[in-house]
Amino acid sequence: MICDNLQHIHDRIRKAALAAGRDPESIRLVAVSKHIDPETISTAISCGQLLFGENYLQEAQKKIALLDKKVSWHFIGGLQSNKAKVVVELFDMVETVDRFKTARALNNHAERINKQLDILVQINIGKEPQKSGILPENTVEFIKELNSLQALRVQGLMAIPPYSPDPETTRPHFARLRELGTLCSKADLFHSERCELSMGMSGDFETAIEEGATIVRVGTAIFGPRYHTETEHP
Numbered sequence: 001m002i003c004d005n006l007q008h009i010h011d012r013i014r015k016a017a018l019a020a021g022r023d024p025e026s027i028r029l030v031a032v033s034k035h036i037d038p039e040t041i042s043t044a045i046s047c048g049q050l051l052f053g054e055n056y057l058q059e060a061q062k063k064i065a066l067l068d069k070k071v072s073w074h075f076i077g078g079l080q081s082n083k084a085k086v087v088v089e090l091f092d093m094v095e096t097v098d099r100f101k102t103a104r105a106l107n108n109h110a111e112r113i114n115k116q117l118d119i120l121v122q123i124n125i126g127k128e129p130q131k132s133g134i135l136p137e138n139t140v141e142f143i144k145e146l147n148s149l150q151a152l153r154v155q156g157l158m159a160i161p162p163y164s165p166d167p168e169t170t171r172p173h174f175a176r177l178r179e180l181g182t183l184c185s186k187a188d189l190f191h192s193e194r195c196e197l198s199m200g201m202s203g204d205f206e207t208a209i210e211e212g213a214t215i216v217r218v219g220t221a222i223f224g225p226r227y228h229t230e231t232e233h234p
């Protein structure tokens, strides 16, 4: 089941990329495994999925310890600076950086263990008052500040647009994130030439790919519904 789901999603990613004139290899699938048990994640690993996203640190810590060391993990949850040490040790990328204080804590721990940590800046693309993320207009200034932190490598932007069941409603938000990414690339703010854009989830990842996503974060469409929705990160 999981393997079929993964295969189907890879097919859909490839189709959406080709239709948009993009190289399907330029898009990475993060399998969002929050609230999914280690056995089920193991199944996904055995059918070739080697990149996962987790939202909750304690939960992730337990699972990562049990699972294959060749797996890469992206942190996609709410960040607290007092947890920076564990995050730096466990994750290959932190997608949700939106405060300098937290970034500085990540940087300090990364320096201590001689690690270069890849990060994305989370943008509150829909300017929703209750949501995390940097406001679009403050992005350039924020990344300039981050670039003073030697152990962090800012690779691009991430967003969770306002929820809508209709991907066409979400499309303009994806387009705005891409435009913001282009602006930052032109200002030479990213660590690499390529600007990573992490956007698109189960309900809208094809639209996100059409608008330039390089990382899509898909949970439900791979693992089925989760049963702990009350504690979910907004």
Ligand SMILES: *Cc1c(COP(=O)(O)O)cnc(C)c1O
Binding pocket: 032, 034, 055, 076, 077, 160, 201, 202, 203, 217, 218, 219, 220, 221, 233
């Ligand atoms: C849960 C979650 C996802 C995956 O959502 P699905 O709709 O299950 O695909 C993606 N990104 C973030 C930040 C999440 O918290």
